[in-house]
Amino acid sequence: MKTGFTPISLDEYVKLHLKNNPGTSQAAEVTEVLEDTLRAYKQGARCNCGNPIWVIGSAFSGFDGCFTCITGEAYPEDDYEIDEACI
Numbered sequence: 001m002k003t004g005f006t007p008i009s010l011d012e013y014v015k016l017h018l019k020n021n022p023g024t025s026q027a028a029e030v031t032e033v034l035e036d037t038l039r040a041y042k043q044g045a046r047c048n049c050g051n052p053i054w055v056i057g058s059a060f061s062g063f064d065g066c067f068t069c070i071t072g073e074a075y076p077e078d079d080y081e082i083d084e085a086c087i
């Protein structure tokens with residue numbers, strides 16, 4: 001169970017990502033990288049520190065890490081996580 005994140009469906013996040021990053025990537029690529037990372041999460045992927053990975057952050061930062069290790073912040077505030085990875 002992860003707390004503090006705003007849950008979002010994968011499809012909705014892809015739309016949001018494309019809106020926030022216009023012209024940088026295609027929906028299919030963004031979907032694929034998120035699906036790959038979500039699959040790793042469901043298989044029990046963990047950050048180096050032992051926490052479950054943050055799927056959205058890991059998908060776009062290039063390494064599988066938890067929120068704190070990726071951002072350097074203690075807790076998510078207005079940060080999204082794929083809904084399937086919030087439970």
Ligand SMILES: [Zn+2]
Pocket residue numbers: 047048049050051065066067068069070
């Ligand atoms: Zn970590």
